[in-house]
Amino acid sequence: MPTLDDLDTPALVLDRAKVAANAARLKTHLATLGVPLRLHVKTAKCAEVAALVLGGEKAPITVSTLKEAEQFFDAGYRDILYAVGFERHKLARAQALAKRGARLTLLVDSAEAAQGITGFPVLIEIDTDGHRAGVKPDDGKTLIAIAQALEKAGCTAAGVLTHAGGSYNSASIAEIEAVAEQERSGAVAAAQALRRAGFAAPVVSIGSTPTAHFARTLEGVTEVRAGVFVFFDLVMAGIDVCRTEDLALSVLATVIGHRADKGWILVDAGWMAMSRDRGTARQRVDQGYGVVCDLDGAPIQDLVVTEANQEHGIVARRGGGKPPELPVGTRLRVLPNHACATGAQHDRYHVVEGARDVLASWPRFGGW
Amino acid sequence: MPTLDDLDTPALVLDRAKVAANAARLKTHLATLGVPLRLHVKTAKCAEVAALVLGGEKAPITVSTLKEAEQFFDAGYRDILYAVGFERHKLARAQALAKRGARLTLLVDSAEAAQGITGFPVLIEIDTDGHRAGVKPDDGKTLIAIAQALEKAGCTAAGVLTHAGGSYNSASIAEIEAVAEQERSGAVAAAQALRRAGFAAPVVSIGSTPTAHFARTLEGVTEVRAGVFVFFDLVMAGIDVCRTEDLALSVLATVIGHRADKGWILVDAGWMAMSRDRGTARQRVDQGYGVVCDLDGAPIQDLVVTEANQEHGIVARRGGGKPPELPVGTRLRVLPNHACATGAQHDRYHVVEGARDVLASWPRFGGW
Numbered sequence: 001m002p003t004l005d006d007l008d009t010p011a012l013v014l015d016r017a018k019v020a021a022n023a024a025r026l027k028t029h030l031a032t033l034g035v036p037l038r039l040h041v042k043t044a045k046c047a048e049v050a051a052l053v054l055g056g057e058k059a060p061i062t063v064s065t066l067k068e069a070e071q072f073f074d075a076g077y078r079d080i081l082y083a084v085g086f087e088r089h090k091l092a093r094a095q096a097l098a099k100r101g102a103r104l105t106l107l108v109d110s111a112e113a114a115q116g117i118t119g120f121p122v123l124i125e126i127d128t129d130g131h132r133a134g135v136k137p138d139d140g141k142t143l144i145a146i147a148q149a150l151e152k153a154g155c156t157a158a159g160v161l162t163h164a165g166g167s168y169n170s171a172s173i174a175e176i177e178a179v180a181e182q183e184r185s186g187a188v189a190a191a192q193a194l195r196r197a198g199f200a201a202p203v204v205s206i207g208s209t210p211t212a213h214f215a216r217t218l219e220g221v222t223e224v225r226a227g228v229f230v231f232f233d234l235v236m237a238g239i240d241v242c243r244t245e246d247l248a249l250s251v252l253a254t255v256i257g258h259r260a261d262k263g264w265i266l267v268d269a270g271w272m273a274m275s276r277d278r279g280t281a282r283q284r285v286d287q288g289y290g291v292v293c294d295l296d297g298a299p300i301q302d303l304v305v306t307e308a309n310q311e312h313g314i315v316a317r318r319g320g321g322k323p324p325e326l327p328v329g330t331r332l333r334v335l336p337n338h339a340c341a342t343g344a345q346h347d348r349y350h351v352v353e354g355a356r357d358v359l360a361s362w363p364r365f366g367g368w
Numbered sequence: 369m370p371t372l373d374d375l376d377t378p379a380l381v382l383d384r385a386k387v388a389a390n391a392a393r394l395k396t397h398l399a400t401l402g403v404p405l406r407l408h409v410k411t412a413k414c415a416e417v418a419a420l421v422l423g424g425e426k427a428p429i430t431v432s433t434l435k436e437a438e439q440f441f442d443a444g445y446r447d448i449l450y451a452v453g454f455e456r457h458k459l460a461r462a463q464a465l466a467k468r469g470a471r472l473t474l475l476v477d478s479a480e481a482a483q484g485i486t487g488f489p490v491l492i493e494i495d496t497d498g499h500r501a502g503v504k505p506d507d508g509k510t511l512i513a514i515a516q517a518l519e520k521a522g523c524t525a526a527g528v529l530t531h532a533g534g535s536y537n538s539a540s541i542a543e544i545e546a547v548a549e550q551e552r553s554g555a556v557a558a559a560q561a562l563r564r565a566g567f568a569a570p571v572v573s574i575g576s577t578p579t580a581h582f583a584r585t586l587e588g589v590t591e592v593r594a595g596v597f598v599f600f601d602l603v604m605a606g607i608d609v610c611r612t613e614d615l616a617l618s619v620l621a622t623v624i625g626h627r628a629d630k631g632w633i634l635v636d637a638g639w640m641a642m643s644r645d646r647g648t649a650r651q652r653v654d655q656g657y658g659v660v661c662d663l664d665g666a667p668i669q670d671l672v673v674t675e676a677n678q679e680h681g682i683v684a685r686r687g688g689g690k691p692p693e694l695p696v697g698t699r700l701r702v703l704p705n706h707a708c709a710t711g712a713q714h715d716r717y718h719v720v721e722g723a724r725d726v727l728a729s730w731p732r733f734g735g736w
Contacts, residue, residue, distance in 0.1 A: 008434075008736060009457065042678060064640075064679045066376075084679045085624035085634060087697055089377065109625050112696045132680055133625050133634050165677065256453035257477050257501050266453060266501050272432075273736075276644035276709055309533065310410060310708055311432045311452045312500055328480045329455055340678055341644055344713070347735050366734075367715050368376060368641075 003356040004295055005331060009254040010273035012342070013333060014349035014362070015297070016052060018248035019230055023053040026212060026229050035218040038062050038081060038205065040227030043340045046349065047075040048362040053230050062225045065368050066093050073102050081105045081205065083161060083225065085125060085133055088116025095119065105203075107161055109133050111142075111149035121158035122150050123203055124194075128186035129166035129179060137162075137186035140193040147199045157194065159203025162187045163225070167210035169282075170239050180211035188220035210241050231339035234291060238283040249342065250297060250333035251290070252350070253313065255326050265315040265323055269334055271308040275341035289313060290334040290342075295356060297333055300324060305334055371724040372663055373699060377622040378641035380710070381701060382717035382730070383665070384420060386616035387598055391421040394580060394597050403586040406430050406449060406573065408595030411708045414717065415443040416730040421598050430593045433736050434461050441470045449473045449573065451529060451593065453493060453501055456484025463487065473571075475529055477502050479510075479517035489526035490518050491571060492562075496554035497534035497547060505530075505554035508561040515567045527571025528558045531593070535578040537650075538607050548579035556588035578609050599707035602659060606651040617710065618665060618701035619658070620718070621681065623694050633683040633694055637702055639676040643709035657681060658702040658710075663724060665701055668692060673702055 004013065030037050041050055042064035050061065050072070060079035063069045069080045078101065082094070086106040098104050098120070108114045109125035124146050127134030135142045147157035164183035170176045187206050194201040206218075207225030209232075218224065231249040232242040253269035271289065280287040289305035292315050303323060307314040313334070317323050326332070336342035344366055351360040372381065398405050409418055410432035418429065418440070428447035431437045437448045446469065450462070454474040466472050466488070476482045477493035492514050495502030503510050515525035532551035538544045555574050562569035574586075575593030577600075586592065599617040600610040621637035639657065648655040657673035660683050671691060675682040681702070685691050694700070704710035712734055719728040 008461065010736060084636065087622050087624045087636065089622055089697065093376065110696065113625060116697065127627075130630075132677060132682070133627065254455050254457055256455045257481060259495075259501065262498075268452065268455065271645075271709065272712060276646070276706075277639075278644070278646075309500060314500070328478065329457065329484065338644075341639065344640060345734075366713075368378060 002358045004252055004352065004358065005356065007252055007350055007358065009252050009331070010269040011252040011350050012346035012348065013250045013252050014351050015248045015353060016351050017353045018246060019049060019052055022229050022232060022242070022246060022248065026226060029213060030224055033215065033218045035221050035224050036060070038223045038225045040064070040083070040225050041068055041072055043227040043343065044230055044364065045343070045366065046362050046364040047072065049230060049349070060223065062227070066090060066097070067365070067368050069097055069102065069104060071365055073097060073100065079103045083107055083163070085109055085113060086117060087113060091117060105158060108146065108150070109135055111145050114146055114149035114155070115153055118154035121156045123159050123161040123205060124157065124190070126160050126162040126187055126190045128162045128183045129164050131166040132163070134162065135190070137190045143190055143193050144197045147194055147197070147201070157199045157201060159201040159205065160187050160190045160194070161205040164206070164208045164211045167208050168235065168239070170210060173214060173240055176210045176214045176239070176241070177216060180215040183211050184215060184218060184221055191220070209236060210239065213241055228339050231343070233339040234287045234335055234337045235279040235283070238280050238285060244291065244299060244335065247335050249339050250293065250335050251342065253332050253334055255328050255330040255332065257328060263316050263320060263323055265326055267305070267313040267315055267332060268311060269305070269313045270311045272310050273345055274305065274308060274313065274334065274336060275338065275345050277338040277341035279337040287337060290336050293333045293335060295331045295333060370726045372620055372720065372726065373724065375620055375718055375726065377620050377699070378637040379620045379718050380714035380716065381618045381620050382719050383616045383721060384719050385721045386614060387417060387420055390597050390600060390610070390614060390616060394594060397581060398592055401583065401586045403589050403592050404428070406591045406593045408432070408451070408593050409436055409440055411595040411711065412598055412732065413711070413734065414730050414732040415440065417598060417717070428591065430595070434458060434465070435733070435736050437465055437470065437472060439733055441465060441468065447471045451475055451531070453477055453481060454485060454490070455481060459485060473526060476514065476518070479513050482514055482517035482523070483521055486522035489524045491527050491529040491573060492525065492558070494528050494530040494555055494558045496530045496551045497532050499534040500531070502530060503558070505558045511558055511561050512565045515562055515565070515569070525562065525567045525569060527569040527573065528555050528562070529573040530555045532574070532576045532579045535576050536603065536607070538578060541582060541608055544578045544582045544607070544609070545584060548583040551579050552583060552586060552589055559588070577604060578607065581609055596707050599711070601707040602655045602703055602705045603647040603651070606648050606653060612659070612667065612703065615703045617707050618661065618703050619710065621700050621702055623696050623698040623700065625696060631684050631688060631691055633691055635673070635681040635683055635700060636679060637673070637681045638679045640678050641713055642673065642676060642681065642702065642704060643706065643713050645706040645709035647705040655705060658704050661701040661703060663699045663701060
C-alpha cells in the first residue's frame with residue numbers, strides 16, 4: 001500500500017474520517033431541526049465524497065454547473081437543483097438531462113430571465129444579505145411578477161431560494177446566528193408572499209455552511225444547502241465554524257530549498273496546487289496561502305505559506321523569525337484557505353484515514 | 369462553423385492572431401540581441417500553442433512540472449529544462465523520461481539538493497532580485513560547493529539560471545531595463561565564477577516576460593526563458609510590457625442577471641472561470657477579476673469584474689456608477705489578470721482569429 005511518502009508532490013490529500021465526522025455533525029444538527037440536507041456537490045465534485053457524506057443514499061443534491069448535474073446524474077442522482085441564475089443559452093442542455101430522467105430544478109431572479117425557460121420547476125432567488133443576486137424578501141411585487149412570468153412561460157414557480165453568503169464575513173457565532181435567522185425569515189416571508197398571491201411555492205431552500213451549522217430554528221424551511229462543510233477550510237476555522245483539526249483536505253508538498261538569510265523554506269506547492277485564494281487575508285489571522293503541517297497533519301507552530309509562485313511556495317513563520325530545521329526532501333501538508341478553490345486545482349483525492357497509508361484514489365472533475 | 373454565440377459559457381477563448389503577433393515581437397527582439405528563446409510552456413500547457421509560437425520547430429523548451437516535460441516529450445520536444453528546484457523524490461520519473469530520449473536539464477540551489485541527483489546536466493539557480501530561490505551571484509564559495517557536489521554526485525554542472533520575477537513589480541520601462549541588466553550581469557558573473565574554478569558551465573539561462581522584452585544587451589547570456597508573453601495579461605499591460613489589445617486570452621461569459629439598486633451586472637464567469645488571481649490589485653489600476661469586453665473583444669468603458677463567487681461574477685463600473693444596459697443573455701469577454709492562472713482553470717482553448725468564428729478547439733492539460 002502506498003503511503004504519503006511515496007506520492008508525487010504536490011498532491012491533494014483527503015482524510016475520509018474527517019469528512020465522515022463533518023457530515024455527521026451537520027446531519028445531526030439538521031435532524032434536530034427537522035429539515036433535510038440538500039448537499040452542494042460543487043466543493044468536492046466527486047461521487048465517492050458525496051456517497052460518503054450521504055451514506056450511499058441518492059439524496060437530493062445542489063449543483064453549480066450543468067456539468068455537475070450531468071456527472072451526478074450519471075452517478076445515480078435524480079433530484080438536482082442548479083443553484084445559479086439560469087439563462088436560456090443553457091436550456092437545450094438542461095432539457096437533454098431532464099429527458100434522460102433528471103428532476104432538475106432551476107433558478108431565476110427576474111421576469112426577464114424567466115421568459116427564456118420552459119418546462120421546469122423554477123425557484124426564485126431571494127437576497128437576504130445583499131451580497132449577490134436575488135429579489136429583496138419584501139419586494140412582493142417583483143416576486144409575483146417573476147412567478148407569473150414563469151407560469152406564463154410554462155414553468156412551475158416552485159418556491160424560493162436564498163444563500164447567506166455574507167455569513168462568511170461574520171465576526172462571531174452570535175453574528176452567524178443572526179444572519180441565519182435573517183436568511184430563514186427572509187426566505188419564508190418571500191414564500192408566503194407568493195402563496196398569498198395564489199402560487200403553491202412549496203420549496204423554501206436556504207443555506208450556507210456557517211448558517212447551516214448555527215441556525216437555531218428552521219421553521220418554514222424545507223431544505224438546507226451546504227457544501228464546504230464536507231472538508232472545511234481555514235476561512236471556516238477563522239470564523240469558528242469548525243476547528244483547524246476538522247479540516248479534511250490538505251496539499252502534500254516537499255521541501256526543495258531554503259533561504260536562511262530570509263527565514264524561508266521553499267516547497268513544491270505554489271498557487272497551482274493551493275489556488276490563488278487568499279480568503280483569510282481579511283480575517284483576524286491571515287494564514288497566507290495555507291497553514292503548514294507535518295506529515296501527520298499537525299500544524300507546525302506559526303508556519304504558513306507566505307508567498308506563492310506557480311510551482312513554488314515560500315514557507316515562513318507568521319510574523320517572521322527563524323523557521324524550524326526542515327531539510328530538503330521533508331514532506332509537509334498544507335491546509336487550504338478555501339477547500340472549493342484548492343480542490344479545483346487537482347484531478348484526484350489521495351484518501352487517508354488518520355494515518356499515512358493511502359487507501360484509495362478518488363477522481364474529481366472540473367470544467368463546465 | 370460554431371461562433372462565440374454558440375459556445376457553452378464560461379469558456380476560454382484564444383485569439384491565435386494575437387499569439388502569433390506576440391511571438392513575432394519577442395523573437396524579433398531576441399534575434400536582434402542574438403540569443404535564442406527557450407519557450408516556457410507552463411502558461412499555455414498546449415502543444416498547438418507551442419507549435420504556433422515556435423513555427424513548428426521542436427525547439428528547446430522550459431517546463432515547471434515533470435508532467436509538462438512528459439507531455440511535451442510525447443509531442444516531439446527533446447531539449448527540456450525543468451526550471452524548478454529539483455528534489456530526489458522526483459528522480460525516478462526524471463530518469464524514466466531521460467531513458468526515453470529526453471535531454472532533460474535540472475536545477476538546484478544548494479549542495480544539499482545536489483546530493484540526491486545523478487546522471488543529469490544541472491543548472492545552479494541564481495537569485496538576482498531577492499524574490500524567491502537561488503544563490504547570490506557574488507557568493508562564489510557556495511556556487512563552487514554546489515558545482516562540486518553536483519560533479520561528485522555524477523551530474524554535470526552545466527551552468528546557471530536566474531528568473532527576474534521581481535520585474536513583475538516594476539513601476540516603469542526604465543525600471544524593467546534596470547532589472548534586466550541586473551538579471552543578465554548577475555547570471556553572467558555567477559557563470560564566470562564557476563568557470564574560474566574550472567567548471568565549463570556553458571549555460572547562462574535568464575528570463576522573465578518583462579526583462580525578455582526590454583533587455584538592451586544580453587552579452588554572455590546563452591538563452592532567454594519566457595512564457596506569459598504568448599498570451600499577455602492585465603498584469604503585463606499594467607506595467608506597460610504590452611497593450612491591452614495584445615491580450616490573446618479571454619473568458620467568454622453570459623449575463624445572467626442584474627442588481628440595478630447596486631449597479632451590478634451578474635455573469636456566469638466567477639473565480640472558477642477567472643481564477644482567484646488578483647494580480648492587478650497592487651498596480652496603479654486595480655482591474656478586479658478582469659476587464660469586461662464586448663463579444664468582439666473591445667473593452668466596455670470602465671467595466672470590470674469587481675467580485676467573484678465560484679460561478680458568479682459581479683460586473684460593475686470601476687469606481688461605481690450606472691453600468692450600460694446589457695440584457696440577460698448578452699455575451700461578454702473578460703480579459704484576465706494572469707494568463708497562467710486563468711488558463712489553468714480550463715481544459716481547452718476555443719480558437720478564434722479576430723472574429724467570432726471558432727476555428728478550432730485546442731486541449732490543454734493540468735496537474736503534475
